[in-house]
Amino acid sequence: MTTAVDPHALPVSSDLAQRLRAHVQFLAGPDLHGRKPGTEGNRKAAAYLADSFREIGLEPVPSLGGYRQQLAGDLGDNLIGMRPASGRTGSAPWILLAAHFDHLGGNYLGADDNASAIGILLETARAMPALAHHHLLFIAFNAEEPPHIRTPLMGSQQFVDHLPPEIDLPSRFQAVIVMDLMGGVHWKPIQDTIFAGGAEQSPGLYRRLKEAAREASGVKREAKPLTPHASRLTVLPLGMHLIEELPLIGHVSFSDYDAFRNIGVPFLFLSAGRTPRYHQPSDLPDTLHYERMAATVGWMQRLLQILDEDTEPYRFERGRVELADDIATLRLLATQAAREDSEIPGTSFLSHSKMRADAQWLERLDPGRVMADDVTRLRRLSLRMQCLLVDFPVCFLL
Numbered sequence: 432m433t434t435a436v437d438p439h440a441l442p443v444s445s446d447l448a449q450r451l452r453a454h455v456q457f458l459a460g461p462d463l464h465g466r467k468p469g470t471e472g473n474r475k476a477a478a479y480l481a482d483s484f485r486e487i488g489l490e491p492v493p494s495l496g497g498y499r500q501q502l503a504g505d506l507g508d509n510l511i512g513m514r515p516a517s518g519r520t521g522s523a524p525w526i527l528l529a530a531h532f533d534h535l536g537g538n539y540l541g542a543d544d545n546a547s548a549i550g551i552l553l554e555t556a557r558a559m560p561a562l563a564h565h566h567l568l569f570i571a572f573n574a575e576e577p578p579h580i581r582t583p584l585m586g587s588q589q590f591v592d593h594l595p596p597e598i599d600l601p602s603r604f605q606a607v608i609v610m611d612l613m614g615g616v617h618w619k620p621i622q623d624t625i626f627a628g629g630a631e632q633s634p635g636l637y638r639r640l641k642e643a644a645r646e647a648s649g650v651k652r653e654a655k656p657l658t659p660h661a662s663r664l665t666v667l668p669l670g671m672h673l674i675e676e677l678p679l680i681g682h683v684s685f686s687d688y689d690a691f692r693n694i695g696v697p698f699l700f701l702s703a704g705r706t707p708r709y710h711q712p713s714d715l716p717d718t719l720h721y722e723r724m725a726a727t728v729g730w731m732q733r734l735l736q737i738l739d740e741d742t743e744p745y746r747f748e749r750g751r752v753e754l755a756d757d758i759a760t761l762r763l764l765a766t767q768a769a770r771e772d773s774e775i776p777g778t779s780f781l782s783h784s785k786m787r788a789d790a791q792w793l794e795r796l797d798p799g800r801v802m803a804d805d806v807t808r809l810r811r812l813s814l815r816m817q818c819l820l821v822d823f824p825v826c827f828l829l
């Protein structure tokens with residue numbers, strides 16, 4: 432009956448998973464007090480990141496004179512490192528891999544949010560050779576959490592507002608990949624899954640994402656994983672409108688991709704989604720799925736190599752959706768959530784009956800004939816599942 436994963440029972444056997452855990456244990460350890468911007472703990476985290484960038488062999492962006500971009504508002508720094516294209520052509524386009532490193536502070540230590548993604552960023556940077564055609568940029572953004580999110584002080588917004596002259600123009604970004612909440616695990620059917628949104632607004636990037644996602648799922652196996660790992664990974668596309676367009680509430684953006692989207696940069700947002708430990712003191716290092724994170728590092732290397740094959744800029748079509756894939760993803764989730772032996776932990780009787788009705792409706796929905804009302808219902812279903820996954824008490828109202 433129970434479909435809750437006990438994270439303590441998950442093995443952490445590979446070297447890579449153990450290195451990921453070491454990053455998280457330091458960043459979300461008690462000494463850093465939750466890495467709140469402007470505090471000593473946040474500065475210690477920044478120093479750890481600068482040391483790691485140096486040890487990994489990332490280069491500073493020359494105009495910054497080091498790995499730090501100082502933020503206004505005494506919030507601390509963004510940490511920025513690069514690996515130039517192997518030909519070192521100055522005019523090569525840029526691919527950015529980014530995650531925020533700050534958290535709420537106090538006894539909120541933020542292991543999943545977002546030490547998990549920082550660990551993946553560091554280990555991808557370590558493993559990743561220079562690309563042939565693109566400069567790789569790695570950024571640990573500061574000041575993503577409230578009260579800075581969706582304000583001009585957000586670290587990613589300050590970066591976009593003060594692009595280093597080496598990058599100069601937003602159009603020089605081929606793609607921006609933002610990761611948030613990459614380590615959490617709660618509901619068994621998605622324990623080896625991460626979700627991918629945003630690429631649907633750039634058809635060229637979307638095609639490449641799906642190619643990489645198919646490889647992750649083992650459909651196409653000729654490419655050997657670059658980093659050996661013990662775990663599987665499923666990458667499911669989930670359009671941003673199913674995450675951000677909230678029935679009754681409206682549009683809400685959730686992470687560092689927003690500043691890039693606003694200036695028309697093709698982006699991909701990756702997340703394993705929220706769990707009941709989201710923004711709670713229980714978001715601790717021993718609750719993460721480190722082998723899935725290790726698999727994600729391997730997959731990320733493959734994705735970056737696939738993206739390197741494209742030198743033509745991707746078109747960006749704001750608000751574009753891929754409804755057939757959205758429906759396929761939601762079907763997969765709703766079918767499991769509607770079954771009594773695999774429902775989301777904590778689902779109430781009322782939520783369960785709504786889930787069953789939605790799963791039956793989804794089975795019948797023709798992806799080629801989706802009406803506006805259907806899109807609203809898809810968004811409501813997505814929101815209800817997200818609500819159940821964080822174990823919020825009044826999900827039955829949705």
Ligand SMILES: [Zn+2]
Pocket residue numbers: 544576710
């Ligand atoms: Zn957060």
